[in-house]
Amino acid sequence: MRLEHDDPHARADLGRSEGSVTDERGVTHLTWPRIEELVNRIAEEIGDDGAPQILVAVLRGGGIPAVWISHKLRLRDVRGVEVTHTADDSTNAAKTPQPVAVNAASLGDLTGRDVLIVDDVAGTGHTLAAAVKLAADAGASRVRTAVCVVNEDNWTGRLPAEATVTYIGTTTRGWVVFPWEGNDEHEH
Template sequence: MNVAGEVRTVHQLTWGDIQQHVASVTAAITRDGSPEAIVAIARGGLIPAVLLAHRFGCRDLRTLNFTHTTTDAVHADKTTSPVLTGVLAVDGLAGRDVLLVDDIAGSGDTLAAARHLLSHTAAARRLRTVVLVVNTANWTRHQQAPTYVGHRVEGWVTFPWEQPTST
């Protein structure tokens, strides 16, 4: 509980959950056509992006480095807006079908910033977005929804590759 007495839910996902969510989004993406390139939002989107790249036989895997939380702690504070800490190899995406991948969408701000970068700076011909989980407690309704969502929850999410710290 936090100081106001409100219960703050934490959803701990397992590798089995991840496999299920990746399978779900893979089926939907397949119906719409395989991507030509996959861009992961680092750090959280790296593992789902690699899993999807293998499923689609897509060898063109790139990363964007964004941060939007101040620490790795559960219920960590967020920065005012996502911070781009590095761009790796977005050249050559112009005119291509690109799949942007992240592990979770909370407010949707990071996904929106990455989407803008790939649409405008990289000039992707087709840009689809995928997240394994949407946190509906934080989702900002004015943001464009991800194209593909593995699962929706209300509350903080930890992934099996994270080592959460307490606040």
């Protein structure tokens, strides 16, 4: 895994990137060009390691990056599973005690398959850990994970080993709003 800050040409500070804006509350708003840059980097790394057979999007946030990655890697088998660890969509939303899987059966049979789980952001890693467990329980022989952004404020020292993120687009500190989430001003 190559983190963006390992790349001397990349911008690790999302707040100062041309592809994002940090508002007065410290919330970073990513742009579509920035997401494209992160997805391209992730897809290249996945391709270098060998494309998976199945992509699983952690819904809702992982849906768009998963489909985008699937096109980059020419993969047609994209599935979705809703696993959530936030109580609602508001900025800095409260967390549920444990991640909740809403439609675990939607993964289908993954027996013997190489699976990539994709999400938009990883905080504590608990949502990814739950998704990894679901894929393993469905029979996957290999499970990798990819996220556009890791929030280091929540990440450091709290990531369960089984949820290690294989591919990371970039890291940040603080809340991130993705372009598909729209404008969140009505929430404040």
